[in-house]
Amino acid sequence: MNAALSGSREGSGYTPGTRRGGIRKITRRECRRWQLYLLLMPPLAYLIVFHYGAMYGLLIAFKNFNAMKGILGSDWVGMKWINKFVMSHNFWQIVRNTLSLSLYSLLAGFPIPIVLALAINACQKRWFKKTVQMGTYAPYFLSVTVVVSMLYQFLAEKTGVVNTMLFNITGERISFLTKPGIFQHLYVWSDVWQYTGYNSIIYIAALSSIDPSLHEAATVDGANKFQRTWHVDLPGILPTATILLILRIGQIMNVGFEKVYLMQNPMNISGSQIINTYIYQQSIGSQLPNFSYSTAVGLLNSLINFILLLSVNGLANRINGSGMF
């Protein structure tokens, strides 16, 4: 009854002729939906101005940008800026910092939320579970500025809690924030601290959708709790984990500017200079800004990311048809 009704509606809505052509009919049909078109205008305008407008600005990567002449009026220089970056003496250092920071984040930040989710799922006391979840999500809501400030306060050489304890035990103080070698550890582990709880939510959701009969069958077969976690729960969240891993690999060259910039100082720069902070340093943060050069560096990075993402997504599609597009 229902299907028949909606079928007849379809029929009256799209009369057979409209499918094949009849421009006037199509126009009339779409005119009935003018409100939908109108609604989409402001978001589309925003997208065109702010997103595609910025992409248009990428042209200056191949030009000698001069604010007086504007984007179109500036002179073409071809691949000059990209070559300059690839040839520059700190190219390898910047690329290495970016990649190693990203890989380190992935290695530490990827498995820990899975372990937390499995543990929360295996815990049977409801109040305990809820308390742990509440506590571990909380840092997600702190701003980058606050998290970096906390690092600075705790690790301060003379007044920080950590150094006071260290001094009481070993009689020495360590200047954590100025050592290039320590920068990555601080960055990665403060991220783990802040995001583990939040990142575990998605796995907890996946765990809750595992068929309970699998657990029952395993129990009947004599599996203990650990065996059930290992042989039922873990395989149950493996598809989710695969997708998230693939997506993160697609972002591997994309390390955010904000936190690194806040943690950067002249002493640790050799370990903390990444592509995004370099872009800033060479243009807006410089006495002699070179906008074209910075744009070229950014473009090269975006292109690499884009290609990585497409290939990784293709891979996800091939493995289990779960890519994003």
Place this chain on the structure above:
Amino acid sequence: MTHTASTVRMKRRSPFERSTGADRLFDIVIYALLGFAFLITIYPMIVVLSSSFSSAAAVTGGQVWLYPIQPTLKGYQAVFRNSMVLTGYMNSLFYAVAGTLINVTMTVMAAYPLSRKDYTPRGFVMLVFSFTMFFSGGMIPSYILVSKLGIMNTRWAMLLPGAMSVYNMILTRTYFMSALPDELLEAAQLDGCSDFRFIRSVALPLSKPILAVIALYYAVGHWNAYFNAFMYLSDTKLFPLQIVLRSILLLNQVDASTVSMESLIEREAVKNLLKYSLIVIASVPVLALYPFIQKYFIHGVMIGSIKG
């Protein structure tokens, strides 16, 4: 021989009893793990909170490691004496409220038409939207754009460049598609209901959960953001709280009126204490709401996981 012996013993003690030993060990490991995760996550926040209520001398001497030492409110008094903090607070409030209003409106305006199966250019428009998630102009072209548009160093620079997040739009669209069955639209259209009317009277009331989720995502994002302000604002009267935080907490810029103390050492100590109080004050609005909004965030992650 030993094999048979053990089988016999196992049979006598029943297989369930044997597994309890392993289960008990597993439980202990789980509780220890969760307890550790919980403590290590909240401990730094407790230290900050306790320090903010302690005396300057105790904080600077590194004595505060769990509870407030020589409790005072001196830190908070110093924070509120700083005019930058108050301006920053009001500005952040404005950006969060105005920004969220713009964000939610724009998101719904894009998500609804794109959720309609009978909206012909849907596929193409979706492509136009999603492409921006994976490729962007980047920092410098955006900077040049904002300055070309003449909104540099105005409040608009905080509201317009991030007027909508495509990710949240897709989230909302997914929700619309699952929460609004075709039959509902057909019935409404039979009654002569226009699209605008349908959104107002049917779609939005049925989509309150997703609206709450995205509004919270946006609001928390605005409150915690510093990048746009850092890039586009130079007038201190427009600074949001996060920028003020950065200059006080990380660049150590505290004006003399805030800490009017006799000796240099004492001044440094109060400066240090003030930082803890400031961290607390900046995080309180979001953390105070957190127990209430937590479930919405979880809800958001779940919707997002249906179709990334």
